[in-house]
Amino acid sequence: MATLAPKLSFKEQMHQARERAILQTACDLLGAKSFDAMTMDDVAGGVGIAKASLYKHFGSKEELCCAAMVEVLHLVNDFITTLEPTLPPVTKLRAVVRWSLERQMAGEIPLLPSHNSSLRAVLMSNQDYAGSVERLSDTLGAWIVEAQAEGVLDPELPPLVVLYTLYARACDTVAGLLLESGLYQREDIIELVLRTCFDGLRSR
């Protein structure tokens, strides 16, 4: 396994470190602006290397941004494996949305690109990305069905509607706007957003 590779030359370590720095910078930038607005000069400047050097690591802007998005999906899939499997499914669903909200409030790249982003078309034809999305959707979908069977989530809602609603809340900008307003603390905002998502706006 790769994690057991005993020796990595200094050169290779530097190479990987640079690549991680590039990906991290791209993540930050994509959290702040759209794919179209982000430039390779931005990335190069952020990392502190020449633009031409970027192209030694990633063949194109699309390739770099794909890699960044795939990285995020791997992170969330990793996070999911750390969740205690015996937890109630709705608790696990909340945890995933919370994870995404925390990431987003930290200014990092959202889980999914917005619908009208130019990046979407590129991502959808990327096998690694599509596979990760499918894996994530399958996991969340199973939890949704479980939670509905338990009667915890509304069984009358189609699971696909629930899934998309969770994605939307995990990526929407309410949390960021509330943070900007300066009226609430991070933790309060996360609780409020989770509450409006699961319990709705109406009184009980």
Next chain:
Amino acid sequence: MATLAPKLSFKEQMHQARERAILQTACDLLGAKSFDAMTMDDVAGGVGIAKASLYKHFGSKEELCCAAMVEVLHLVNDFITTLEPTLPPVTKLRAVVRWSLERQMAGEIPLLPSHNSSLRAVLMSNQDYAGSVERLSDTLGAWIVEAQAEGVLDPELPPLVVLYTLYARACDTVAGLLLESGLYQREDIIELVLRTCFDGLRSR
């Protein structure tokens, strides 16, 4: 008043008609792609005029897109005035979200630009836009407070959180994604989205 202006020369009528066509095309394009991805060539091609002619009507791309967004805000503010004032506030709130969802599913420009759009910065410094947003927010905010006082909306949620949540649902992409899936009819999708927004995902 302008609506009573008795005579409008043929030239002026043509001018206004072209301007409306330009705005409509910009609306459609901004519904389909981001501000950055939309080009003035797209707009000119859509309207069927030369690009240079656009600049006789609008001084810049930013100005055109601002005008398009302001147009939408005027439309929603107009829609609001058609609502029977004696209706319960929560009914009026639902109606506004429904109006926005219908617009969005028709492929038209959303009510508000996404957080990380380059357009946002431009809009925020546009007085006409900012004024319309403020007017809209004041109206919706008053209804929210009323509905909370009646106990129909959860009084423990800060009104600002409710407002942003409504904005997010009015602009999010769940409706569009569900429409793309082909599994549901427009009217069903709207009902489902309104339901998850107001009633949440949890069983009652």
Next chain:
DNA sequence: GTCTATATGACGATAGAC
């Protein structure tokens, strides 16, 4: 005001020295 043609600049990507 509308058009064709063009000036100007930004950005993705590459060439070639080190």
Next chain:
DNA sequence: GTCTATCGTCATATAGAC
């Protein structure tokens, strides 16, 4: 592999004829 310098392309915006 990294850099500087540059190419090719495309988009905003304008010039100038009609």
